[in-house]
Amino acid sequence: MRIPCPTCGDRDRREFYYVGDAQIINRPSPEASEDIWNDYLHNRDNPAGVTKDLWYHENGCNSWLVVTRNTTNHEVQHAELVTKLKGDGS
Amino acid sequence: MRFSGLKILKEGLTGNKGWTNHWRDPQPKQEYDILIIGGGGHGLSTAYYLAKNHGLKNIAVLEKGYLGGGNVGRNTTIVRANYFLPGNSEFYSHSLKLWEGLEHDLNYNVMHSQRGLINLFHSDGQRDAFARRGNAMINQGDDAILLDMEGVRDLLPYLDFEQVRFPIYGGLYHPRGGSARHDAVAWGYARGADTRGVDLIQNCEVTGIDISQGRVTGVQTTRGQISAKKVGIVVAGRSGQLAAMAGMRLPIESHVLQAFVTEGLKPCIDHVISFGMGHFYISQSDKGGLVFGGDLDFYASYAQRGNLPMKEHVMEAGMTLMPMIGKARVLRSWGGIMDMTPDGSPIIDKTDIEGLYIDCGWCYGGFKAVPASGYCFAHLLATDKHHEFASGFRLDRFKTGYGLIDEEGTGSQHNLH
Structure with a gap:
């Protein structure tokens, strides 16, 4: 499996650390309800098919990436920098 | 239909015509x-x-x-x-x-087959953790024996005891x-x-x-x-x-876990063994194949097959622990889908x-x-x-x-x- 890092190009999966579903980049406000925090921390859509997940290019450019990937055949379709998706990286 | 020794004998003598489907x-x-x-x-x-x-x-x-x-x-x-x-x-x-x-x-x-399971440990800290786990198992009413290196060597003489990188300090033996x-x-x-x-x-x-x-x-x-x-x-x-x-x-997040089996060999591994310094565990099936595996591939997957990095890791760990299996040829590998909490x-x-x-x-x-x-x-x-x-x-x-x-x-x- 190779991941097309926007900075480094196609790189081997071994260079990346997998975090989980990309929903993790949308952190609820500290005041949000217990249900919202539980959903954010624990519950997952867990799709069989196309998903977006968060990877860290730890042996490369140290970027956080949202990777669009198919969980049924491991096809990697796209990778986007989190800083680009979220503006200034906040 | 009940299975019994007598039934097998009878069917053997009468052309095995009396067996029926196991379920409707x-x-x-x-x-x-x-x-x-x-x-x-x-x-x-x-x-x-x-x-x-x-x-x-x-x-x-x-x-x-x-x-x-x-x-x-x-x-x-x-x-x-x-x-x-x-x-x-x-x-x-x-x-x-x-x-x-x-x-x-x-x-x-x-x-x-209660052939016994041995979880190996390779450091003082790991020994303490396994001693504690063994005591918890005994308190639960189950069986656990803490083996030192010589105790492990008696049971598993074929492990690589000479290597210095991951020395075998002992193992937690679970006979049942x-x-x-x-x-x-x-x-x-x-x-x-x-x-x-x-x-x-x-x-x-x-x-x-x-x-x-x-x-x-x-x-x-x-x-x-x-x-x-x-x-x-x-x-x-x-x-x-x-x-x-x-x-x-x-x-829940679904992940793929790989497993491997070699060609059939004569009996050589009598127990279930896990390596404490890498993701590797092994046993031998009754057909003779060495059945072994490691850890998750660590990304969400429903593919029922894994990628090469984990295969490489598992083989490396196996070779580190028991170089004698190096000439066995791997017949198959496959993946199962684990619902991880x-x-x-x-x-x-x-x-x-x-x-x-x-x-x-x-x-x-x-x-x-x-x-x-x-x-x-x-x-x-x-x-x-x-x-x-x-x-x-x-x-x-x-x-x-x-x-x-x-x-x-x-x-x-x-x-x-």
Whole structure:
């Protein structure tokens, strides 16, 4: 499996650390309800098919990436920098 | 049809014409009292114990493929009760006791072999942790023996004791641990359930769950609608999809775990062994193949096959521990889909929908749990009460943070187990 890092190009999966579903980049406000925090921390859509997940290019450019990937055949379709998706990286 | 030595002798002398099918192939009825979704190890044992322990008759198991075609046919068949934490400890202890009586109970040869399991340790810290775990196992009433290096050498003389990188300090020996013939476990439970009147319906995929006013009323399937008073979801890696049909999201991420088998060899590995310094464990099947595996590939997957990095890691760890296997040729590798929970422990619970129950989240340890999972899930389905041995496996423990069962002590978060 190779991941097309926007900075480094196609790189081997071994260079990346997998975090989980990309929903993790949308952190609820500290005041949000217990249900919202539980959903954010624990519950997952867990799709069989196309998903977006968060990877860290730890042996490369140290970027956080949202990777669009198919969980049924491991096809990697796209990778986007989190800083680009979220503006200034906040 | 009962199996016995006499029966085998008689059939052998009369041309083996008297054997019959192990279970029927019934048409689904319009309505059942209890529907079990998933005809794998856990689903079949649930149906068996519903019929046997609770005297229930009007039950069906719905299986989208064939019986035992999922994880129960794709695992590495380790049976053990070496858990540490309350919640897990009593449950797996109960499961091992059920394993020990299983062949007589089912009248089926599941080839349960208590050949002993040895978890190796390679540092002082690891020795302390295993001593503590062994004491917890003994307190639970199970067996554990702390071996030093010479003790390990007596049992496993072929390990590489000379290497300096990962020296073998000793091992935690669990003599009652071992393995079993995975398919036979599914078949034995299927036959036992069928004999007691359970309808095992194969090629019947559930496509929807009918819910009316907060109560489950039945399911939609590829073979038509089936009504039911209660529905139990027992579908391992596919739990997320089934839960979505009921409008639920689960604390589960599905991952792929790989396993490997070599060509058949003469008997050389008599135990189940796990390496403490890399992800590698191994046993030898009765056919002679070395069956071994490692850790998850560590990304969400439903592909039932893994990638090369984990294959490489597992082979490297194996060669580090026991270079003697280096000339054995690997015949096959495959993957199973693990429903991983944040704390690495399972869920056997009711849902917020009345009449809908779920048994899932077995992570990479579901095989040894097959008897007790069915036993306790059947108890919950039949009585609406949690069985005392499975009372900790609650769905809401992640939300409340109370009663988490984090066996590895790494935290309750996805991707840590």
